[in-house]
Amino acid sequence: MGVERERARSAEQPVRPLTLAWVSRHLEAGERIVGSEVLHGGITAEMRKLTVGARDGRTRDLVLRTFVDxxxxxxxxDRESxxxxxxxxxxxxxxxxxxxxxxxxxxxxxxLLMTCLPGRTVLEDEGVERRASLLARHLVAIHAVRPVERVRGYVALTTADTVVVPEGGDAAVWAAAIDVxxxxxxxxxxxxxxxxxxxxxxxxxxPASSPAGVRIAGVVDWAGACWGPADLDVAHCCTNLALLHGPAWGLRFAAAYEEAGGVLAAAASERLYWLVRDGLAASEEVRQFSRPWREAGxxxxxxxxxxERLDAYVTILMDTLR
Structure with a gap:
């Protein structure tokens, strides 16, 4: 927790001098930075929205992403760029x-310096069904991208020995999941x-005036972009939705992905492998999951x-797909 607090304090400080000079060299002629706002919600990087002003009074926003220690x-x-x-x-x-x-x-x-996309993150339960459908359609579109040059392969860091069984979790269920x-x-x-x-x-x-008109304006944080099975990306979103909105949303998102035209592993045992792998990975990072969500309201x-939601979600997976 001490490292997290130190990063938070660091993020609240003004843009560092060398970084400020570097950003300025990549602005258009006559532009200068006129404002800086810390963007909360990230786990590993400092994020700032920089307001850039031109001589004619017009402004635009950029985003500065900085990895401190x-x-x-x-x-x-490199992956993100x-x-x-x-x-x-x-x-x-x-x-x-x-x-x-x-x-x-x-x-x-x-x-890394990049353009600033419109829109905002939405994490509340209300409207999740509509948003889950949009998420599924956009993930299908991402998986349809065919890079001219192959990006680096995925890495699964979680192992059977690093899983952290939640307090009060069903030991038999978790042992079976780890065996998967x-x-x-x-x-x-x-x-x-x-x-x-x-x-x-x-x-x-x-738009507040038309909740049904919600749409996705942007997808950010591409630092982990890689080549791998679609199931792995789907499983990660399933885990997040299950922890944010309730355990049942995990499998509901997997179904929404297929309804949107996405293709997952054919065998239930293969789907279980990827879904369980990501769920168990979350066991090691529960604090990192929950902190930015609380900061967002x-x-x-x-x-x-x-x-507790993670324990219930892993149990649902094992009961449904095993």
Whole structure:
């Protein structure tokens, strides 16, 4: 928690001098930074919205992403810059890359500068059915992207030995779930993955006057973009929806993805493998999941509540697909 507090304090400070000079070199002639706002909700990176003013009085917003003392920051930013470049012209609403300093050759810390997309994250329960359908359709579109050059393959960091069984969790259910990921990896067909596709990384245009008119305005945080099975991306969104809105939403999102034209593993045992793998991965990061949600207004989602939902979700998966 001390590291988190230090990063939070660091993020509240003005843009660092070397980084400010670097950003300024990538602005249009006559432009200058006239405002800076910290964007909350991120886990690993500092995010700031920079307001840039021109001589004629017009302004535009950019986003500065900075990794402070983060291991593998160069790799994350390299992945993101590659992803943002290849998404140009695909129809996927992603930020436009302006500049990247992945090795901190010019900035105090590894940084990336990009355009600012409209919209906002929406995490409340109301309207989740409509938003889940939109999420599914956009994830199908992301998986339809065919990079000219293959991006790097996915990495599954969770192992059977790193899973953290929630307090009060059904030991037998969790033991069986852990045995699932001890087994062989199912055969899969490769797709371009976002790798962290979930409501916190999607910006919605949700007019207050017409809730039914909600649409997705942008998808952000492409630092984990990679090549892998569609099931892995779907499983990650399933886990997030289950923890945000209730355990049943996990399998409901998987169904919505197929209804939108997406293709998942044919066998139930193969689907179970990917869904369980991501659910178990969340067991190691419950605090990281719940903190930004509470900061965004979901104050009822304490660490304990999220643990209970995760336990219920893993149980549903094992009861339904095993």
């Amino acid at each position: 983060v291991e593998d920051a160069e790799d994350w930013l 590659v992803a943002l470049t290849l998404l140009v012209g695909t129809g996927v609403p992603a930020p436009g890359l302006i500049a990247v300093d992945a090795t901190a050759a010019h900035c105090e810390f590894p940084s 990921i001890r087994g062989p990896v199912p055969r899969w067909e490769g797709r371009f993955l976002h790798r962290d596709f979930q409501p916190g990384n999607v910006l919605f245009d949700a 979901r104050t009822e989602l304490t660490t304990r509540v999220v643990e």
